[in-house]
Each structure stands twice: as C-alpha cells, then as structure tokens.
Amino acid sequence: MATTTQDSSMDATQAALLAKVQPAELQEQPLVTNNRDFNWVTDKICRIVETKTPTWWWICMAVALMTASFTGLGLLWLVSSGVGVWGLANPINWGWAIVNFVFWIGIGHAGTLISAVLCLLKQGWRTSINRAAEAMTIFAVVCAGIFPLFHVGRVWFGWWLFPIPNSNGIWPQFRSPLEWDVFAVSTYGTVSVLFWYMGMIPDLSVLRDRAVQRLKKNAYEGAGALAKGMDIFRKNFYAIFAMGWRNAGNHWRNYEMAYLILAGISTPLVLSVHTIVSFDFALAVLPGWHTTIFPPYFVAGAIFSGFGMVLTLMLPLRALYGMHDLITQRHIDNMCKICLGTGSIVGYAYIMEFFIAWYGANPYESFAFINRAFGQYWWAYVMMFSCNVFTPQLFWFKKVRENWALVWVMSIFINVGMWFERFVITVTSLANDFLPSSWGYYSPTMVDILTFFGTFGLFSVLFLLFLRFLPLMPIAEVKFVMPAADPHGHHGDAKGDHH
C-alpha cells in the first residue's frame, strides 16, 4: 500500500515537472521551407531553363567568354613559342602550371564529396546543392587538365600519356606518380560525368514531359511560333538524354541501387585522386615535399577549397533565382561548418609539418620549412595561413554564418588561400633546394597570368551553359527529402514543413 502511494506521488511529481518544462519533440530545421509542395519544387527548378534567358546571364556570359579567351591566347602563345614563355627556369621547373592544376582539382572535390560521401552518410541536406556541385567538379577538372597537358611542352604528344602504343614503341612508365595522376584524374573526370549524368536522367524526363504537356495544351498562335519551336527542341533534346525514363517503381529500384553503388565507389575515388595528386610531390626526395602527411593534408585542403567554391557559386545563384526555400540557412550553416572543420585540419597540417621538420632532425627539412615562413616567399605564406587558418575560424559564430555577404567574401578568401597554399608548397621547395648555388626566384610571366585567369572564364562559360540548359537541382532528390514523400505518413502539415 505504501509502495502504491509512493508511485502515485512520483507520477504526480513527474507530471508536474513535465507540465512545467513542456517537453517538445526535437525538430530538425526543414530542408524545404515555407510549406512548398511537389509541384512548386518542379516548377521552380524547371522554369530556370524554360523561361527567357535573363539579362544578367548574357552579361556574365560575355564577360566569361572574354576572360576565357585569355586562356586561349596564353595557350596559343605557348604552343607557338615553347614553354620558355612561362616563368619556369632552373631550379623552378614547376611553377604556376602545377599550382593551377592542383588548385582546380581541389575545387572539384566538394562536388564528389557532396554527391557521394554525404549520400553514403545519408545527409539529406546535400540534395539541393549536389547537382551544381557536381557540375562544378566536371568543369574544374576540365580547367585542371589544361595545365599538365600543356606543361609537357609539345602538347601534340600529350597522347603518349595514354596506354596506347606510340610510333616509337614506347609505353607509359607506370612506376611514375605522374602516370598514376593521368589515370586518377581521367578516371575522376569520367566517373564524375557518369554520376552527374545518371543523377540527371529523372530530371531530364521531367523537362521532356513538361515540354510535351505544353505542346499538347498551347495553341501557339501568331508570335508563338518561336515558343513552339523551342518546346519542340526541348522535347527532343531532353528526350534523347532522358533515355525514355518513365519514373517507374522498377526504374527507381535499379536507379537507387546504381546511385548508391556509384556513391560507394566514388568515395574512395575522391580520396584517392588528391592522394595521388599529392604523390606528385610526396614521392620526390625534395625537402618540403617528401612527407607522409601529404595525402590526408591534400585531401582535406581539396575539400576545404571545394566547399569554398560551392559557397562562392551557390550564394549568388540562390539570390538570383530566389532559391531561399531550397538552399536554406541550414545548408549554408552545414557548408560553413565543413569549411571550418577542413580548414582546421589544414591548419593542423601546417603546424604539424613544422613540428615534424624539427622533430625529424633533418637539416634540409628544417630549413625548407623555416624558409617557407620567413624566406623570400614569406608574403605567400602569410596569405596562405591567414586565409586558410584564420578565416574559417569565424565560422564558429552563428552571426557570421547568417551573414550571407560575409560568408561569400570569406569563401573567396578560402579559394585565394588555397591557391597560395599550392604556390607555397610548389615554389618554396624548388626555389631553395639542397644547393644554395642553384637557388632562384620564381616570377610568373604575362602568359602564365593570362592562362590562369582565363580558366576562370572557361569555368564560368561552362557553368553558365549548365545553368541555362540543365536542371540546377535534382528535383527527384529534393522531393524525396520532403515530408510528403514519406510513405508512412508524417506529422504536421500535409505539404510538410517539418522533417
């Protein structure tokens, strides 16, 4: 009897406590805000490619094309004169070419990371940014490929890198990390294209079906002839690439399995690619390059710069297309946090390199690192350190993450910092190696500068074309993370704000 009294008094206390604290189920921030429904999502994304080209697009395209022509000019100059027009000279035989190559490959990494690694980790927030990030990957690999290809000097012999017999009966040398790089980067580029394309098939079918619907419904009288022509073009263009996709349950079953497998095999791929890129340095015997920390350090740096670039691209797009319900503060927060995490890893690597240079008791190694920070390239080291280590630390603060303009500026700092990181690694080790009698100072020429800045134009041209012709976001995947897609019902509003 006493026990019962105690129980009932416990229940009463518990009830009183619960009434006081009013416990609520922990709600995650929604991935699509403002109670949007499926049709809204479809419409919002499809209308980007279906409506008239905005004026800003034409302006950006003109600027991008002009900038891209710098690369064309630089390469023409190089091919017609020889690699002597670059700033390379003994002992710095690897200058901006490798710096730019590693920089662009790194930029691409966030695309695969968002698509593959976050898919495996079941991170729903990846959905509204993964398509653009994947596009970024592919275009970045295109820009990256230019530099080693032209660095070989006689670019018309570039095909000697591929495992096909050449006229001299010479085969590629598979003991060389540079040859591994050829395989790694070309595999990375190809798999990224396959992944990007496969993810797009359902969305291409949506664009096809919408064009067919318009052709059936609209009369297209008078001035509508052009609109009709465009719809016929869209219907055929998207139909060819949609491959007859019908959104069948059977299609989705095989598609989801294939997507999961592609994510599974792309995850080790993305890690291996920058590891192998780092081998270009780490397998040399040069102080400052020959370190085992390079693979993880390069991978972290690549993800860091890649996310920096995703932020640089997505924040203006979000504003221009009014995508605030799809790319929410939660998305920006998460990307900033990844930048913070990877930026801190990079900072740790910088410090650890110094520690090991001292701890390893190798005088050449110690000199290389002291020279990096305090030698003739101290200014590059300061740029690198401040942009990569100090800048992302601001992302600890919610106020900073919520200030989109500031986040955008910081994302550009990250990219600048990461370019300088590659510059510092490449140039400082080469400029001051074992023999002081052979030391030198590297300065880029106008051809180097034109070629590099032009690649930003090339990248922008490709990205603008992507915006205009292909779905910016994976419509199916965005719908999948909405509560209304849950087959077991969901709490709250039918169109769902809660997730």
Next chain:
Amino acid sequence: MSESYGIIASFPDTPAFFHAAEKVRDAGYKKWDTYSSFPVHGMPAAQGQPRSKVPVFTFCGGVSGFTLGMTIVWFMNAFNYPLIVGGQPFFSPVFPFPIMYELTILLSAFGTLGGMFITNLLPQHYNPLFNSDKFLEVSGDRLVIAIEARDGQYDPVATRRFLEEIGGTDIEEVSA
C-alpha cells in the same frame, strides 16, 4: 478502339499510393508498376520486387578493370618493353597499384551505369503511357499505378473496379 495497354489510376498522397501498391502485389498481379517523380522509400518491397541486379554488373566491371590494370602494366613495363627504373622490379602488383585501383573504379562505374540501363530496359523512347495526359503529370506530383493488359489476371472491368476499391481516382484505360 485500339488494343489496350492497361489501366492507370492515381492516388492522393504517398501513404495511400504505398499501401495501394501493397494491395496490388497481394492481389497477385504481375505486370504492373508504380510511377512517381521521386523514389518512394520501401517501394520495392511493397511491390514485391526482388533486390536489384545492378551490383552484378558493377562487380563484372570492377573485376575487368582490375584485370585490365594488371595486364597493361605487366605487358607494357615487363613484357613488351622491359625497362629498369630505380632498381624496381619489372613487374610487381605493388608499385602500379593506383593504376589498378583507378581502372577498377572506372570500369565499375561504367558497369553500374550500363547495369542500370540494362536492368531498366532503357533506352526505350516510346511507351504507350506517354500518350496519357494524366501520366505526363507524374513528372509533377501525380502518383500513378498502372496495371498492364498483358497481365494474366487483367480484366478491363474487374481490374478497374479493383483499382477503385484500393483508393484509385482518375482511372483511365491507356491504348497500346
């Protein structure tokens, strides 16, 4: 009227669509499918479909890639044009491992994409369902179940009634 392809029915929301699929499965229909613009979690089980065969293609691609990587390195650097570099052996599975690794991934990816196409019987640019206006709305928010006329159990009247009973609306017969 031309020959019938089958009957399509729409469902108001994802739970109703999901449970309807379970009922069609339990009713014993074989030639039917669900259509939605997004993958529905757990739908293969609700439709009674087995596990996808795509991994088989991936595996074949991966094995081919690995073998190809081994073979080219051995053939080029140890057999056809042996060259001593840094005292390393002519052939070893260790030094050219990145080549095999990358080729395994490359051919696995092609196998996966190809497998997805093969198992889905794509490309298939024509299907009678595309003629239905209601079916075209699947790309928006319509959720559709289609039972094909070639199913052994198909009967224009009984199947239509069955789809109505399980909550289907906008029921339409699609001609082949």
